[in-house]
Amino acid sequence: MVLRLPVHADFHAWTDLRAESRDFLTPWEPGWSRDHLTRRSFTNRVYWAQRSVTGGTALPLFLERSGDGALLGAITLDNIRRGPSMSGVLGYWIGERYKRQGYMREAIEGVVQHAFHRMDLSRIEAACLPENTPSRRLLESCGFKYEGVAQSYLQINGRWRTHVLYASLRLDRRGRTEAG
Incomplete structure (x- = not known):
């Protein structure tokens, strides 16, 4: 698998994959705007990705x-x-x-390695809904440790939702922890 920046030529593949996965994704994501799957929205996403990498504020990658x-x-x-x-x-x-085939585990491990060893970051945080057991297990299997709960953390599918918080530390002496 390759992790790379999105490009304009990805529009149809991205739109098709998002559209066919809509029912699978919407319980876990912020609400989609009416223009979410339009070329204009995707073009803005590509430009945002380029600006974010240049400015060092984000690293948005496609698998x-x-x-x-x-x-x-x-x-x-x-x-x-x-x-x-x-x-x-x-x-x-x-x-x-593509769910539960190991692709996201590989992506998370690659991004975390890059963040710690190339970007010199020391902490990577992640959050998910408490009932998203597959995502929680994935984070834990990638070395993220449960840190707690954030009330009304993000709007998901139109509602403020509480999330469970995880983190991976470059120099982690906490040992293995399990979610509560």
């Missing part, structure tokens, strides 16, 4: 399967903070037909 170039999903290290924090927030989604 592409090496063998056939299929778009699998996306992963973003966002809200990158420098100075005393040296941290970022991880978010991700995968197309329904």
Whole structure:
């Protein structure tokens, strides 16, 4: 698998994958705007990705399967903070037909390695809904540790939702922890 920046030529593959995975994704994501799947919206997304990487504020990447170039999903290290924090927030989604095949685990491990060893970050945070057991297990299997609960953390599918918080530390002496 290759992790790479989105490009304008990805529009049809991205739109098709998002549209066919809509029912699978919407319980876990912020609400989609009416123009979510339009070319204009996608073009704005590509330009945002380029600006974010140039400015060092985010690393938005597409997951592409090496063998056939299929778009699998996306992963973003966002809200990158420098100075005393040296941290970022991880978010991700995968197309329904590619779920539970190890692609996102590989992507998370690659982004975390890059963040710690190339970007010199020291903390990667992630959050998910408490009932999203597959995402919680995925984060835990990638070395993220449960840290607690954030009330009304994000609007998901139109409602403020409480999330469970996880983090991966470059120098982690906490040992293994399980979610409460």
